[in-house]
Amino acid sequence: MSDNILLQLNNISVVYSDVIQVLKGVSLSVPKGQIVSILGSNGAGKTTTLKAVSGLLKTENGSVTDGSIQFNGMNIENLPPESITRLGIFQVLEGRQPFKYLTIEENLRVGTATRWGKPYKKDIERIYNYFPALVQRRKTLAGYCSGGELQMLVMGRALMAHPALLLLDEPSLGLAPLVVIEIFKIIKRINEDQGTTIMLVEQNANMALQIAHYGYVMENGKVVMEGTAPELKDNPDIKEFYLGVGATGNVRSYRDVKSYKRRKRWL
Amino acid sequence: MVFFFQLLVNGISIGFLYGLAAMGFVMIFKSSSVLNFAHGELLAFGAFIFLTLVTWAHLPIIAAFVVALAGSFVFGFVIERLFLRPLIGEPLIYVIMLTVGIAAIFKGAMLLLWGGNLYIYPDFLPLAIGIKWGVVNIAPVYVVSTTVGLVFLVLFGLFFKFSSQGIYMRSVADNQQAALSLGVHVRRVFALSWAIAAMVAAMSGIVLGIINGINVHDLSSIGLKVFPVVILGGLDSIGGAIIGGLIIGLLETFTGGYISPSLRDVVPYMVLVGILLVRPYGLFGLVEIERV
Numbered sequence: 014m015s016d017n018i019l020l021q022l023n024n025i026s027v028v029y030s031d032v033i034q035v036l037k038g039v040s041l042s043v044p045k046g047q048i049v050s051i052l053g054s055n056g057a058g059k060t061t062t063l064k065a066v067s068g069l070l071k072t073e074n075g076s077v078t079d080g081s082i083q084f085n086g087m088n089i090e091n092l093p094p095e096s097i098t099r100l101g102i103f104q105v106l107e108g109r110q111p112f113k114y115l116t117i118e119e120n121l122r123v124g125t126a127t128r129w130g131k132p133y134k135k136d137i138e139r140i141y142n143y144f145p146a147l148v149q150r151r152k153t154l155a156g157y158c159s160g161g162e163l164q165m166l167v168m169g170r171a172l173m174a175h176p177a178l179l180l181l182d183e184p185s186l187g188l189a190p191l192v193v194i195e196i197f198k199i200i201k202r203i204n205e206d207q208g209t210t211i212m213l214v215e216q217n218a219n220m221a222l223q224i225a226h227y228g229y230v231m232e233n234g235k236v237v238m239e240g241t242a243p244e245l246k247d248n249p250d251i252k253e254f255y256l257g258v259g260a261t262g263n264v265r266s267y268r269d270v271k272s273y274k275r276r277k278r279w280l
Numbered sequence: 281m282v283f284f285f286q287l288l289v290n291g292i293s294i295g296f297l298y299g300l301a302a303m304g305f306v307m308i309f310k311s312s313s314v315l316n317f318a319h320g321e322l323l324a325f326g327a328f329i330f331l332t333l334v335t336w337a338h339l340p341i342i343a344a345f346v347v348a349l350a351g352s353f354v355f356g357f358v359i360e361r362l363f364l365r366p367l368i369g370e371p372l373i374y375v376i377m378l379t380v381g382i383a384a385i386f387k388g389a390m391l392l393l394w395g396g397n398l399y400i401y402p403d404f405l406p407l408a409i410g411i412k413w414g415v416v417n418i419a420p421v422y423v424v425s426t427t428v429g430l431v432f433l434v435l436f437g438l439f440f441k442f443s444s445q446g447i448y449m450r451s452v453a454d455n456q457q458a459a460l461s462l463g464v465h466v467r468r469v470f471a472l473s474w475a476i477a478a479m480v481a482a483m484s485g486i487v488l489g490i491i492n493g494i495n496v497h498d499l500s501s502i503g504l505k506v507f508p509v510v511i512l513g514g515l516d517s518i519g520g521a522i523i524g525g526l527i528i529g530l531l532e533t534f535t536g537g538y539i540s541p542s543l544r545d546v547v548p549y550m551v552l553v554g555i556l557l558v559r560p561y562g563l564f565g566l567v568e569i570e571r572v
Contacts, residue, residue: 069457069461072456095460098463103462113455114450115451120451123447123459123464127462129444130444171462
């Protein structure tokens with residue numbers, strides 16, 4: 014592979030509690046400075062893939078049993094999250110997970126944990142610049158903020174750490190369509206301004222493919238399809254199963270009974 | 281009336297000490313959900329270290345105080361490293377049983393080293409710092425214990441509110457997975473909370489020792505008294521621990537003064553039962569923020 018690859022997953026398997034196999038040989042690569050999106054239905058193994066990279070699998074009694082994960086050419090599979098975050102990999106967890114009893118600003122300060130002792134005032138200003146909605150809530154307990162504000166908060170919190178690779182797990186979960194559009198605009202801006210490499214797991218394939226450079230589709234713990242974002246957008250199967258339009262471009266109807274059989278071929 | 285004020289002042293200063301002891305207990309619980317049954321032994325350990333430094337090594341009082349606190353801080357760190365860390369990730373009940381074991385070992389060790397006698401510190405507090413206010417007379421010991429209690433309270437308040445380490449500690453208590461994802465060194469936070477808890481416990485042990493004299497059994501039984509205090513204040517509230525401490529301290533001294541000295545150790549537990557029936561999450565337990 015070229016020098017441009019920041020993160021490389023080689024045929025990894027992940028097993029929870031020594032018995033439940035979730036990933037069955039996943040390989041993918043994330044080039045430096047790009048947004049790579051992972052699509053797929055529930056239970057396909059998208060979140061597990063992210064957790065294998067960030068090391069958070071450990072807290073759930075999971076481990077990478079096979080294959081390797083290379084970050085900048087260094088093997089990082091099964092390292093503890095304390096070490097992985099110090100390499101610059103930060104995961105923004107699904108379902109937001111703010112520190113409910115800390116204020117917005119205190120939440121942001123937790124993002125300085127890997128840079129303890131370094132000045133952080135400028136970083137906080139930078140985050141407020143990306144997410145102006147947070148400024149007037151800075152003294153509010155995070156538990157009392159809205160879903161959109163919290164999504165901005167947890168992304169900002171991770172940005173405080175100056176990530177080299179940002180893992181975003183379903184940033185659109187449970188948000189109003191307009192807020193989703195705003196969040197995705199900001200993700201794109203972060204990628205462009207800071208050059209932050211982003212791995213984006215999404216159910217909202219339409220939004221994800223608008224900002225991603227490259228995409229992978231996962232089903233049942235395997236990668237079943239990959240391609241550049243425009244390629245995927247034009248693929249008839251993707252259109253039908255993930256973008257909600259029929260292969261011909263019309264909105265799907267119950268008359269297309271064969272779609273179930275075609276989908277089954279994938280799994 | 282004079283008697284009432286006297287009791288009030290004594291109650292408040294003892295209450296502060298209970299509150300501080302409970303604060304260390306709450307810190308450990310908040311960060312790692314472990315109930316520390318060895319807390320009373322930490323108190324006694326601090327008091328005996330101080331005693332040894334003062335009577336045997338003849339250190340000046342202030343120096344002995346600082347060294348005893350620093351020693352307890354390190355001691356807390358070591359306990360976490362040796363006993364608690366290998367059990368991270370194991371079911372909590374094992375960890376809690378472990379603290380019961382630690383308590384037994386420490387108590388035995390202290391009995392071996394210092395015996396079960398009652399020791400009294402040499403009288404070192406100058407009488408001048410006692411306060412005579414009309415008919416009310418506040419003994420130097422109580423002035424000192426209230427002052428030290430207040431100073432520590434404010435210091436810890438500031439530490440948790442403003443310092444980065446304090447905020448990391450609170451973040452671990454709040455959402456451990458999220459704290460890990462941001463690179464907070466969770467094991468280090470556990471170690472730090474044990475160290476701070478041991479230090480604060482030592483402080484209350486030393487001052488309680490000045491008031492009541494020091495004895496392994498008496499001081500380690502305060503570890504049990506921490507339970508009504510924290511249940512009253514709410515297991516997860518540091519401010520609640522202080523208020524709980526004040527309430528228990530006042531109840532004890534008033535019961536001892538007006539009803540019967542033999543009842544004073546029972547009343548806190550009667551209150552405990554009452555509180556558990558009415559407000560099982562304590563007076564200041566966190567009200568769960570439900571909206572997400």
